[in-house]
Amino acid sequence: MLLKVENLVTSFSTPRGPIRAVDNVSFEVDAGQTLGLVGESGCGKTVTALSIIRLIQEPPGKIESGRILLNGEDILGYSPAKLRSIRGGRISMIFQEPMTSLNPVFTVGDQIMEAILLHQRVSSLEARKRCLEIMDLVGIPDVSERIDYYPHQMSGGLRQRVMIAMALSCQPEVLIADEPTTALDVTIQSQILELIKDLQKKMGMAVLIITHDFGVIAEMADQVAVMYAGKIVEKANVREIFDRPAHPYTVGLQRSIPSFVNPGEPLYTIPGIVPDLLNLPKGCRFSDRCEFKESDCIVTDPELLAVGGSRTHRVSCYHPRLSK
Amino acid sequence: MTDLVQIKNLVVSYPIMGGLLGRKVGEIRAVNDVSFSIRRGEVLGLVGESGCGKSTLGKALIRLIEPASGEILFDGINLSNLESNELRIMRRRFQIIFQDPYSSLNPRMRIGNILSEPFIIHKLCPSNKVKDSVMELLKIVGLRPESFQKYPHEFSGGQRQRIGIARALAVRPEFIVADEPVSALDVSIQSQILNLLKQLQGEFSLTYLFVSHDLNVVRYLCDRIVVMYLGKVMEVLDRSQLRDPNFKMHPYTEALLSSAPRKHPDEKRDRIQLKGDIPSPANPPSGCVFNPRCREADRECTETIPPLREFRAKDHQVACLKRSEPANS
Numbered sequence: 001m002l003l004k005v006e007n008l009v010t011s012f013s014t015p016r017g018p019i020r021a022v023d024n025v026s027f028e029v030d031a032g033q034t035l036g037l038v039g040e041s042g043c044g045k046t047v048t049a050l051s052i053i054r055l056i057q058e059p060p061g062k063i064e065s066g067r068i069l070l071n072g073e074d075i076l077g078y079s080p081a082k083l084r085s086i087r088g089g090r091i092s093m094i095f096q097e098p099m100t101s102l103n104p105v106f107t108v109g110d111q112i113m114e115a116i117l118l119h120q121r122v123s124s125l126e127a128r129k130r131c132l133e134i135m136d137l138v139g140i141p142d143v144s145e146r147i148d149y150y151p152h153q154m155s156g157g158l159r160q161r162v163m164i165a166m167a168l169s170c171q172p173e174v175l176i177a178d179e180p181t182t183a184l185d186v187t188i189q190s191q192i193l194e195l196i197k198d199l200q201k202k203m204g205m206a207v208l209i210i211t212h213d214f215g216v217i218a219e220m221a222d223q224v225a226v227m228y229a230g231k232i233v234e235k236a237n238v239r240e241i242f243d244r245p246a247h248p249y250t251v252g253l254q255r256s257i258p259s260f261v262n263p264g265e266p267l268y269t270i271p272g273i274v275p276d277l278l279n280l281p282k283g284c285r286f287s288d289r290c291e292f293k294e295s296d297c298i299v300t301d302p303e304l305l306a307v308g309g310s311r312t313h314r315v316s317c318y319h320p321r322l323s324k
Numbered sequence: 325m326t327d328l329v330q331i332k333n334l335v336v337s338y339p340i341m342g343g344l345l346g347r348k349v350g351e352i353r354a355v356n357d358v359s360f361s362i363r364r365g366e367v368l369g370l371v372g373e374s375g376c377g378k379s380t381l382g383k384a385l386i387r388l389i390e391p392a393s394g395e396i397l398f399d400g401i402n403l404s405n406l407e408s409n410e411l412r413i414m415r416r417r418f419q420i421i422f423q424d425p426y427s428s429l430n431p432r433m434r435i436g437n438i439l440s441e442p443f444i445i446h447k448l449c450p451s452n453k454v455k456d457s458v459m460e461l462l463k464i465v466g467l468r469p470e471s472f473q474k475y476p477h478e479f480s481g482g483q484r485q486r487i488g489i490a491r492a493l494a495v496r497p498e499f500i501v502a503d504e505p506v507s508a509l510d511v512s513i514q515s516q517i518l519n520l521l522k523q524l525q526g527e528f529s530l531t532y533l534f535v536s537h538d539l540n541v542v543r544y545l546c547d548r549i550v551v552m553y554l555g556k557v558m559e560v561l562d563r564s565q566l567r568d569p570n571f572k573m574h575p576y577t578e579a580l581l582s583s584a585p586r587k588h589p590d591e592k593r594d595r596i597q598l599k600g601d602i603p604s605p606a607n608p609p610s611g612c613v614f615n616p617r618c619r620e621a622d623r624e625c626t627e628t629i630p631p632l633r634e635f636r637a638k639d640h641q642v643a644c645l646k647r648s649e650p651a652n653s
Contacts, residue, residue: 040511041510141600155601155602156374158601185374185602186539186580186583186584187373187579187598188373188601190583191598193585194595212511213511215584215585215586218585218586218587218588218589219585221589239590242589252512253511253512257511257515257540258544259540259544259587260587263543263544263545263563266519266522267515267518267519269519273513
């Protein structure tokens with residue numbers, strides 16, 4: 001297994017007390033595979049990603065426990081220097097907002113070359129050559145001219161391509177994509193998703209894609225993990241998640257998407273709002289919003305257990321829905 | 325159904341300032357010669373990608389932005405040449421809901437005061453009845469009575485959007501421009517707001533112009549859809565036509581539909597990948613504005629601006645030289 005996250009706990013101290021933004025999260029992704037991490041804002045999906053590449057600011061954040069295994073080696077124990085050789089090299093990440101993640105005072109070429117020079121022993125001339133190659137690979141037109149552009153001279157779609165070029169410049173084994181298309185228009189979104197899939201095929205990397213959009217999941221993922229209030233509540237392969245969602249939260253989320261419902265029919269709504277992490281309901285953390293709640297749900301938090309006789313499908317619910 | 329709003333040859337432009345003295349050096353036609361009408365009681369969707377002019381059009385329609393030329397008829401009254409006091413009276417009949425509920429509410433005002441303003445400004449009820457009216461409004465949009473005393477930051481995004489809706493509803497308008505009202509919200513909250521908008525439409529017999537970039541939302545909510553690209557209307561069609569996989573549409577609408585992510589991993593789709601980006605509206609392509617990205621474009625398309633005309637079916641208008649058979653009957 002290329003990347004394995006085991007029992008990861010990441011907490012933040014707040015004026016009102018500590019919160020566990022990521023609470024005992026485990027998953028794995030193999031080379032050439034894509035795991036989709038799906039959930040709504042504040043569910044901990046981005047903090048999970050930032051924990052993997054150790055970009056959590058400490059304090060207030062802290063990785064409390066767990067292991068992050070890259071090819072079997074626990075990178076949580078690495079020194080900052082050793083970690084730096086991995087981050088951006090063997091594991092890299094693309095962020096949601098390409099404008100705020102690129103440095104406005106350097107040309108895009110400088111920024112891509114910085115990654116190459118940091119991780120590979122090459123001359124700056126060679127780095128520039130590789131930079132041109134990778135920009136070409138991600139589909140940026142007129143590279144010899146664009147390499148000297150500043151981020152503000154490019155459109156949102158092109159900036160995201162620059163981010164991808166930067167992330168891929170050192171041929172990472174793991175690519176983490178955090179909402180890579182959320183800020184983009186649909187026609188550009190489809191170009192970028194297609195590009196990531198295409199490059200994954202060529203380079204064989206493992207991809208962890210983080211999104212709130214089940215459409216992006218359907219496009220990209222092999223395996224899916226659904227997060228709610230810091231925990232993974234359901235894990236399955238992509239067909240199971242669409243055909244036989246088991247957790248009431250997964251079912252509710254899917255039924256509240258307009259494209260899943262016929263016009264005229266009201267959309268399903270999950271009652272209430274996401275709970276305050278400082279004040280979680282007792283037992284199952286979805287119990288206060290769940291229409292299938294029974295007395296056992298408010299006693300202990302359910303574990304993530306196999307469901308429906310499938311090897312890949314797990315759910316953390318005492319009363320899973322498998323009727324569909 | 326009769327037309328509530330008619331837009332005729334509307335042009336909205338923004339100046340481009342430049343040079344040492346900051347003089348006007350050019351202009352962007354954000355909305356360029358647009359005509360369509362909105363029928364009483366319908367939800368008309370206005371879709372397009374960022375920068376296509378859809379929000380500008382929505383705002384110009386109720387004169388929050390002054391159009392450069394063209395006519396806007398609201399229930400037969402020409403809004404374009406109303407004086408400001410006449411316009412204020414007319415504004416009782418149409419309102420707007422903004423995209424970002426965070427920035428469209430004054431952070432220093434309590435919700436009660438925010439929602440009292442329309443009643444006071446439009447003198448809708450005696451001052452001792454204002455609070456009762458606000459309380460009723462809160463109930464209609466599903467907010468607790470305690471909200472009256474709270475400030476905007478004490479609410480979640482979905483609740484803030486409910487406040488925005490309540491404010492628009494205060495004057496009991498006939499027509500509401502909803503400018504991307506659910507784009508900033510999470511999926512589970514989005515569905516609550518869409519259901520509320522739909523329910524209010526029935527309760528208060530409202531007409532909506534629903535501006536959105538999300539084709540799935542529009543396809544779900546709207547009766548008819550106007551597709552815009554680079555300041556121009558590309559197509560007008562109704563929902564059943566949009567949902568019909570065999571219905572011949574504008575090449576841009578076809579591409580938009582095919583770019584939307586799949587609903588299921590097994591769904592097969594012929595994807596039309598649009599090349600490149602949307603051109604700058606400061607320097608639009610000649611002929612059909614979509615021609616540089618269109619897979620069907622030929623030389624004629626770079627020379628002639630296609631008129632918006634009926635194509636094959638009633639209630640279906642397309643601006644494309646490659647779509648030119650009128651409806652049969």
